[in-house]
Amino acid sequence: MTMDAMLFASLAADAAPEPAKVSAVDRLVEQVREMVRERGLVIGDALPTERDLGEQFQAGRNTVREALQVLKAYGIVEVRPKVGAVLSDRHEEAVRKLFAFQNDISPASFMDVQGYRRIVEAGIGDHIILHATPADLDHLDEVNARILVNQGVDEAARCDFEFHEALVTLAGNRTLLANYRLLQPVITQIMRVGKATRPVQIDTFEVHAQIINALKSRDRVAYTYLISRHLEYGLQFVGTESDRGARSG
Amino acid sequence: MTMDAMLFASLAADAAPEPAKVSAVDRLVEQVREMVRERGLVIGDALPTERDLGEQFQAGRNTVREALQVLKAYGIVEVRPKVGAVLSDRHEEAVRKLFAFQNDISPASFMDVQGYRRIVEAGIGDHIILHATPADLDHLDEVNARILVNQGVDEAARCDFEFHEALVTLAGNRTLLANYRLLQPVITQIMRVGKATRPVQIDTFEVHAQIINALKSRDRVAYTYLISRHLEYGLQFVGTESDRGARSG
DNA sequence: ATGCCATACTTGGTCCAACAAATAAGGGCC
DNA sequence: GGCCCTTATTTGTTGGACCAAGTATGGCAT
Numbered sequence: 070m071t072m073d074a075m076l077f078a079s080l081a082a083d084a085a086p087e088p089a090k091v092s093a094v095d096r097l098v099e100q101v102r103e104m105v106r107e108r109g110l111v112i113g114d115a116l117p118t119e120r121d122l123g124e125q126f127q128a129g130r131n132t133v134r135e136a137l138q139v140l141k142a143y144g145i146v147e148v149r150p151k152v153g154a155v156l157s158d159r160h161e162e163a164v165r166k167l168f169a170f171q172n173d174i175s176p177a178s179f180m181d182v183q184g185y186r187r188i189v190e191a192g193i194g195d196h197i198i199l200h201a202t203p204a205d206l207d208h209l210d211e212v213n214a215r216i217l218v219n220q221g222v223d224e225a226a227r228c229d230f231e232f233h234e235a236l237v238t239l240a241g242n243r244t245l246l247a248n249y250r251l252l253q254p255v256i257t258q259i260m261r262v263g264k265a266t267r268p269v270q271i272d273t274f275e276v277h278a279q280i281i282n283a284l285k286s287r288d289r290v291a292y293t294y295l296i297s298r299h300l301e302y303g304l305q306f307v308g309t310e311s312d313r314g315a316r317s318g
Numbered sequence: 319m320t321m322d323a324m325l326f327a328s329l330a331a332d333a334a335p336e337p338a339k340v341s342a343v344d345r346l347v348e349q350v351r352e353m354v355r356e357r358g359l360v361i362g363d364a365l366p367t368e369r370d371l372g373e374q375f376q377a378g379r380n381t382v383r384e385a386l387q388v389l390k391a392y393g394i395v396e397v398r399p400k401v402g403a404v405l406s407d408r409h410e411e412a413v414r415k416l417f418a419f420q421n422d423i424s425p426a427s428f429m430d431v432q433g434y435r436r437i438v439e440a441g442i443g444d445h446i447i448l449h450a451t452p453a454d455l456d457h458l459d460e461v462n463a464r465i466l467v468n469q470g471v472d473e474a475a476r477c478d479f480e481f482h483e484a485l486v487t488l489a490g491n492r493t494l495l496a497n498y499r500l501l502q503p504v505i506t507q508i509m510r511v512g513k514a515t516r517p518v519q520i521d522t523f524e525v526h527a528q529i530i531n532a533l534k535s536r537d538r539v540a541y542t543y544l545i546s547r548h549l550e551y552g553l554q555f556v557g558t559e560s561d562r563g564a565r566s567g
Numbered sequence: 568a569t570g571c572c573a574t575a576c577t578t579g580g581t582c583c584a585a586c587a588a589a590t591a592a593g594g595g596c597c
Numbered sequence: 598g599g600c601c602c603t604t605a606t607t608t609g610t611t612g613g614a615c616c617a618a619g620t621a622t623g624g625c626a627t
Contacts, residue, residue: 093610094387118578129611131380134579135387138343142391143416150579151619164416167392168500170409178493185493192441244427244434248497342581367607378582383608399608400590570627577620588609595602 093128097136100126102145105156116146116154161250169254182255187300189249190233193240194292197284201239206285209235213277216270225270226260232277342377346385349375351394354405365395365403410499418503431504436549438498439482442489443541446533450488455534458484462526465519474519475509481526 101116110116117125123133137154140146144163148154197205212235216228230253237249263269276299283291350365359365366374372382386403389395393412397403446454461484465477479502486498512518525548532540 120578123611130579131383131612132610134380135384135610138384138387139391142388148579149619151577151617153578160416164413167409167413167416170392170394181491181493184491185497188441188445188489188491188494189437192437196437240437242430242433242437244430244501245437248434248500251497251500252493369607372582380583381581384581397608398590399588400606402607568627570625572625573623575620575622578618580616580618581614582616583614584612586609586611589607591604591606593602593604595600597598597600 093132094135094139097122097126097128097133098139101136101140105145110156112156112158114156115152116156118153161247165251165253168251178255179259182252182259183300185252186233186256187297189245190236190296190300191293193237193242193245194284194289194296196241197236197239198287198289198292200241201284203285205239206281209239209281209284210278213274213281216274216277222261222264225264225273226257229260229264229273230257236280342381343384343388346371346375346377346382347388350385350389354394359405361405361407363405364401365405367402410496414500414502417500427504428508431501431508432549434501435482435505436546438494439485439545439549440542442486442491442494443533443538443545445490446485446488447536447538447541449490450533452534454488455530458488458530458533459527462523462530465523465526471510471513474513474522475506478509478513478522479506485529 101122104110105116116122119130119133119137122128123130126133128136137146137148140154141148142163144157144159144161146154147157147159209232212228212232216225216232233256234246234249234253237246240246276295280292280295280299283295350371353359354365365371368379368382368386371377372379375382377385386395386397389403390397391412393406393408393410395403396406396408458481461477461481465474465481482505483495483498483502486495489495525544529541529544529548532544
């Protein structure tokens with residue numbers, strides 16, 4: 070067996086150590102997924118009707134519906150009334166939503182998430198400085214500029230997140246980016262809190278600009294210092310009754 | 319509104335911009351979750367029977383069952399015949415499973431995941447060196463020792479992962495740890511591939527031991543060098559037809 | 568022939584009734 | 598008292614029914 074063949078081995082296989090005792094619903098979920106694979110269906114393609122699926126797989130319609138609810142929870146299908154179930158691209162969104170469940174926000178998780186961001190965003194400095202093109206850094210400027218033109222707290226928080234997302238994107242690592250995006254709801258909420266108490270858009274913009282300049286001058290030390298300070302800034306206000314507000318990330 | 323109050327604001331609220339057209343199933347999912355919160359139910363507590371839930375929330379049993387399937391997919395409840403639905407601690411597992419089949423493994427993702435690990439595991443060196451107690455580092459030795467006593471490929475891969483998991487745990491960041499654990503299926507598969515071609519348990523053990531020693535001597539540079547080399551080692555074999563195997567992480 | 572509209576059909580949403588299977592609980596037997 | 602068996606309850610699964618809302622069809626007017 071070659072490396073490649075082994076790498077392509079299914080990950081799902083090892084997650085099924087119990088071959089017996091599989092419910093009809095679980096069986097249907099797998100059968101539908103298999104059908105999607107076999108027929109090479111893509112996003113937007115429609116599945117057979119619930120009644121057809123029931124007949125094809127020898128199951129009642131209610132059982133089919135329970136399976137479809139599972140697939141819907143997974144973000145694999147989206148079912149529109151009177152139209153049918155169509156393959157969906159909401160999978161990542163479903164993962165994000167599910168992940169956010171367990172991360173209910175609190176002062177503790179505020180600090181925790183900021184600590185995570187510091188590790189990640191500081192850790193990618195080297196790679197960005199070595200590999201980012203001038204066009205990449207100009208793009209950061211563009212994204213950063215959007216923070217100034219939006220006035221609402223929600224809009225500003227979204228733009229703020231997009232800047233940091235663009236930064237992480239420059240690390241060129243899909244896994245890291247996917248993990249970072251998982252935290253989007255939590256991070257955005259943190260940013261909203263910081264921006265709600267008083268307008269800090271201009272401050273945020275300027276700090277971001279300094280960070281970009283450090284990257285443009287390929288100054289590792291300055292980047293690490295600036296990003297760490299930027300992300301640590303709000304921590305001093307958390308866990309207190311102060312309403313001075315935290316400067317968001 | 320104080321900082322704390324804002325931080326505790328629900329994250330779920332902003333994810334519902336569509337107030338109209340909510341199905342009975344979705345409504346039930348929320349109602350059950352709300353019931354769990356209000357009654358302060360904890361892991362292991364049982365929910366009312368399907369019929370009772372249907373009567374309480376004015377819904378048919380099939381509708382209740384569809385909602386329970388969703389909650390089951392989320393890993394929030396586990397339902398056993400006759401005993402009913404009980405609150406489950408499989409939520410993280412559900413997230414992991416869901417996250418995994420978006421990350422189908424390939425040589426590209428192999429490199430990508432290793433790159434992610436390098437960023438993370440190198441980035442936490444400073445914190446570990448500054449904050450880890452001698453007991454923490456002794457614990458790493460213990461975990462590392464388990465690699466030698468297990469012979470099977472699967473067992474060895476699991477132990478290998480547990481060492482790196484313990485390392486990440488020492489970073490003292492819950493968010494980071496949760497994200498790292500999300501990749502467990504992928505990482506373990508990578509390790510299995512590395513260990514399947516030839517036995518490298520002893521090599522892995524020794525490299526790990528060197529890493530621990532670097533931490534014990536609080537040597538940042540040595541740690542960063544060792545962990546980077548350790549995680550990059552396998553990359554040179556990936557994407558080729560070579561069967562020499564990759565030394566796993 | 569073409570475009571519009573009303574009707575019938577299709578399809579998901581919800582609920583009910585029924586039966587099978589599994590299991591916890593209680594009674595009976597030793 | 599402890600073990601086994603019966604029983605009752607609950608989930609698992611199916612089929613059917615009805616509703617509401619889209620979709621398709623066919624007729625009608627121009």
